[in-house]
Amino acid sequence: MQNLFVAGTETTSTIVEWAVAELIRHPDMLKRAQEEMDAVVGRDRLVSESDLPRLTFLNAVIKETFRLHPSTPLSLPRMASEECEVAGYRIPKGTELLVNVWGIARDPALWPDPLEFRPARFLPGGTHADVDVKGGDFGLIPFGAGRRICAGLSWGLRVVTVTAATLVHSFDWELPAGQTPDKLNMEEAFSLLLQRAVPLMVHPVPRLLPSAYQIA
Numbered sequence: 001m002q003n004l005f006v007a008g009t010e011t012t013s014t015i016v017e018w019a020v021a022e023l024i025r026h027p028d029m030l031k032r033a034q035e036e037m038d039a040v041v042g043r044d045r046l047v048s049e050s051d052l053p054r055l056t057f058l059n060a061v062i063k064e065t066f067r068l069h070p071s072t073p074l075s076l077p078r079m080a081s082e083e084c085e086v087a088g089y090r091i092p093k094g095t096e097l098l099v100n101v102w103g104i105a106r107d108p109a110l111w112p113d114p115l116e117f118r119p120a121r122f123l124p125g126g127t128h129a130d131v132d133v134k135g136g137d138f139g140l141i142p143f144g145a146g147r148r149i150c151a152g153l154s155w156g157l158r159v160v161t162v163t164a165a166t167l168v169h170s171f172d173w174e175l176p177a178g179q180t181p182d183k184l185n186m187e188e189a190f191s192l193l194l195q196r197a198v199p200l201m202v203h204p205v206p207r208l209l210p211s212a213y214q215i216a
């Protein structure tokens with residue numbers, strides 16, 4: 001139970017923080033995500049899980065956030081049970097291996113303009129329209145892949161998407177006086193988790209009808 005708690009809390013909150021930060025840094029994309037949600041959900045209620053399949057742009061934003069800021073940048077350690085060869089390198093039996101999930105998702109051979117935050121690559125007609133984060137596409141494996149893939153993938157992905165959607169739909173975001181979106185600090189702090197070096201400080205301004213915020 002403790003393992004599930006540890007594995008499932010900061011991984012999800014970190015990626016939501018990155019998604020909101022990327023949208024604040026790109027006001028045109030924040031506007032596009034909000035307009036999509038206004039069209040699908042309206043402004044008289046909160047977004048719900050059943051809305052998610054129709055939020056095409058928001059889902060692309062989440063994938064792009066997982067690509068640039070994967071919660072666990074080096075995945076979890078693996079040990080070679082047999083000697084093997086990978087890409088010409090001999091891996092002795094018993095070697096501990098880490099997969100550089102972060103590096104793979106920034107490989108220019110796989111991702112055009114890899115350092116650009118560009119959700120449109122995942123939209124229909126985009127360069128990576130058919131790629132998802134569920135372990136089938138080795139260029140994007142924020143939940144790992146194979147037999148030991150994240151046990152909470154399905155739940156974690158839904159929690160991340162619905163939480164980010166709620167924040168983006170429900171509020172406009174004001175930066176502290178003197179800060180501008182283009183200067184937002186996006187430095188990463190590497191450890192087991194990939195967190196923001198500087199926590200996101202923003203002021204939420206409600207944008208829905210007041211009745212939408214009342215929880216029954």
Ligand code: HEM
Binds near residue numbers: 009076144152156160
């Ligand atoms: C954004 C959310 C999450 C991310 C990015 C994430 C990422 C990962 C990654 C990369 C691994 C290692 C997979 C591998 O080695 O191939 C993993 C394992 C695991 N995750 Fe998650 N995780 C998330 C949410 C959750 C949640 C919500 C739970 C459960 C409540 C969970 C439970 C686990 C468990 C139990 C493992 C170990 C699986 C095993 O070794 O067989 N995770 N996760």
